[in-house]
Amino acid sequence: MVLVSGSGTNLQALLDAASDDAYGATVVAVGADRDDIEGLARAERAGVPTFVERVGDHLDRDKWDERLAERIAGHRPDLVVSAGFMKILGPRVLAAFPVVNTHPALLPAFPGAHAVRDALAYGVRVTGCTVHLVDAGVDTGPVIAQEAVPVLEGDDEKSLHERIKTVERGLLVEMVGRMAREGWTTTGRTVRLGTTSGRTTK
Ligand code: GRF
Numbered sequence: 001m002v003l004v005s006g007s008g009t010n011l012q013a014l015l016d017a018a019s020d021d022a023y024g025a026t027v028v029a030v031g032a033d034r035d036d037i038e039g040l041a042r043a044e045r046a047g048v049p050t051f052v053e054r055v056g057d058h059l060d061r062d063k064w065d066e067r068l069a070e071r072i073a074g075h076r077p078d079l080v081v082s083a084g085f086m087k088i089l090g091p092r093v094l095a096a097f098p099v100v101n102t103h104p105a106l107l108p109a110f111p112g113a114h115a116v117r118d119a120l121a122y123g124v125r126v127t128g129c130t131v132h133l134v135d136a137g138v139d140t141g142p143v144i145a146q147e148a149v150p151v152l153e154g155d156d157e158k159s160l161h162e163r164i165k166t167v168e169r170g171l172l173v174e175m176v177g178r179m180a181r182e183g184w185t186t187t188g189r190t191v192r193l194g195t196t197s198g199r200t201t202k
Helices: 009-018 038-045 061-073 089-097 115-121 157-182
Strands: 001-002 030-032 050-052 080-082 097-103 126-131 143-149 186-189 191-193
Touching: 001 009, 001 038, 009 038, 009 157, 030 038, 030 061, 038 050, 038 097, 061 089, 097 157, 115 126, 115 157, 126 157, 143 157, 143 191, 157 191
Parallel strands: 001 030, 001 080, 030 050, 080 097
Antiparallel strands: 097 126, 126 143, 186 191
16 A cells, blocks of 8 residues: 655556556555645545545544554555655554655665755755665665666756656656565565565555
8 A cells, every 4th residue: 555645646656557467566545644635636546545644633643653553454455655655654553564665865865855955955966766664763764776866957856856756656666566576575774575475565
């Protein structure tokens, strides 16, 4: 299942890929932390069940985490993909499911919510995207795959982010598909694909 907070173009790439049986994974549900976002509309158009859990509707983040874990569990996913989900996941969700995140920078450079802006402000010539497993930190989990994107003269945050997102969608689709088809194992900070068989990912 996929968690979103915004436009959901990464989600769309996963939905498109999953429409082919050979991909090996289906999107069983889409969850969000806010209403009225294109990501939810994309799920609805694809006929995928959706739910919304707003932090503000709960007493505190701990209660939100508890409820979010229940909502996710209701769909029995094998893998949770955080694709532009702009909240830090809590301990209950992380204990119950493997979670993959996509981040628009080459971690450990530029973690956090403003990765593209921060990379431009720093003046790097190369940035990119990272697909990684989520742990309790902010963008600190073991790296699954990374791809570089050059910063071009005249780039602003929007143009650079759009170029990164084009690469990011391809990398996320490829990695989620491989995890579903081939399985994976994590040893320390090393994620190896193709090491477990027979897992199916929803
Ligand atoms: C992606 O670049 C993601 O890494 C970042 O926000 C963007 C989400 O884009 N956190 P979308 O909602 O999938 O279009």
